[in-house]
Amino acid sequence: MSNPATRELLADLIAFATVSRDSNLALIDYVQRYLARYGIDSEMIADASGEKANLLAVIGPQDRPGIVLSGHTDVVPVSGQQWHSDPFVLRETNGKLFGRGTADMKSWLAAVLALVPQLIAQPLRMPVWIAFSHDEEVGCKGVPTLLARLAQKTLPALCLVGEPTEMRPVFGHKGKIALRCEVTGHAAHSAYTPQGVNAIEYAVRIIQSLMTLAERLKQERNPAFDPPFSTLQTGVIHGGEALNIVPERCWFDFEIRSLPGVSVQPLVDEIIHWSQQHLLPEMRQIAVGCDITFTPLSHYPGLQTQAATTLEQVLALLPPPAAVNTVAFGTEGGLFQQLGIPTLICGPGSMAQGHKAGEFVSLPQLAACDTFLADLCCWLREPT
Structure with missing residues (x-):
C-alpha cells in the first residue's frame, strides 16, 4: 500500500x-x-x-x-x-x-x-x-x-x-553528446546549379561520414548494454526554401550515445576536422562566404x-x-x-x-x- x-x-x-x-x-x-x-x-x-x-x-x-x-x-x-x-x-x-x-x-x-x-x-x-x-x-x-x-x-x-x-x-x-551542424552554401537559380553551393548536398556528405563512424563504434562492445555498442544517429535535418533554388542553408542535429569509458570526443574532432579541411575549401572555391560550423547542444557522461x-x-x-x-x-x-x-x-x-x-x-x-x-x-x- x-x-x-x-x-x-x-x-x-x-x-x-x-x-x-x-x-x-x-x-x-x-x-x-x-x-x-x-x-x-x-x-x-x-x-x-x-x-x-x-x-x-x-x-x-x-x-x-x-x-x-x-x-x-x-x-x-x-x-x-x-x-x-x-x-x-x-x-x-x-x-x-x-x-x-x-x-x-x-x-x-x-x-x-x-x-x-x-x-x-x-x-x-x-x-x-x-x-x-x-x-x-x-x-x-x-x-x-x-x-x-x-x-x-x-x-x-x-x-x-x-x-x-x-x-x-x-x-x-551510456553517455551522450549532441551537436548541431550548420552548413552555409551559396544560393543560385536551380537552372544554374553549378554557380551555387548546395548546402543540403554538403550536409548529406557529412551525414554519410557520420554513418561510417557509426559502424566503427560497433567494434567496441559491452554485453551489459543493449545495444552492446556506442551508437551515432542524425535525428533532425532542415534545409532549402524551394525546389528551384540551390539551397543556401542546411542544419542537422546528431548524437552519439557512448558506452561508459569510451571516449567519443576524438571522433567528434575527426568529423569537424574532415569537414573543415576537405569540404569547406571545395565549397569556397565557388563562394568565399560558405561555412560549416558545429555547435554543442548537450553532453553528459x-x-x-x-x-x-x-x-x-x-x-x-x-x-x-x-x-x-x-x-x-x-x-x-x-x-x-x-x-x-x-x-x-x-x-x-x-x-x-x-x-x-x-x-x-x-x-x-x-x-x-x-x-x-x-x-x-x-x-x-x-x-x-
Missing part, C-alpha cells in the same frame, strides 16, 4: 506543466513552501535566464557524508500525442495513475517529499540531501550548477537517482557504478538484482559520479510508459518505492 501523502503530492506535482521549454519556478516554489512547513530551509539555484531553477535542501547533520535523493522536475511535451484525459491532471484507473511525468519522474519526487515527515521525526546518523534539477530532458543542462553548490559541502557518500527502473537497481547507462560501502548497504534494502542492470536512457547519474559520488539509479515505474500518450505509474510500483524509502529512513536512524 502506497503512502497516501505520495499520491496527493503526485497530483499536485503533475498539475505543474513543467515541459522543458517552459519555466519550472512554480513547482520549485511549491516544493520550497512544502519543505518550509517542516522547518526545512532550501536553496533555489536559478539559471542564467531566471526562468528555471534547481532546488537543494538538507535534513540532518551536515558535517559528514550523506545520501542524495536526486530527480528532475521537467517533463517532455505532450503536443501531438493523443491523450484520453488531461495529461496535467492525475487520473486513476485500474490500479494505474495517469499523467505526464507519472513515470518520468514525478512519482519519485512525490515519494521523496512524502518521506520528509519521517526523516525529521528521528535523529539521523547522516544527512539526506534533496536535489531537484531542471532541464534533464534536454541534456542534463540544469544539474551542473546544482553539483557545483553540492561540491562546496561535505561530499555525499551516495546518490540515488529515481528514474523509472521498476525499482530495480541500475548500475550503468555515462555511468558505471563501482561497489562502495554505503552503496552495498543501501542495496541490501532492495530485492537482489538478477544480474548487473543497465539502461539505455541517460540520467544525471554520470555527473554525480564524475564528482566522486557513487550513484545508483532506482525508481518507480517503467520508461516503457514514459514520453508517450497515456503515461502512467502503477500503484504497486508507487507502493514499492514508498516501502524502499521507508526502509532507507529506518536505516538512516541514529542508533540509540
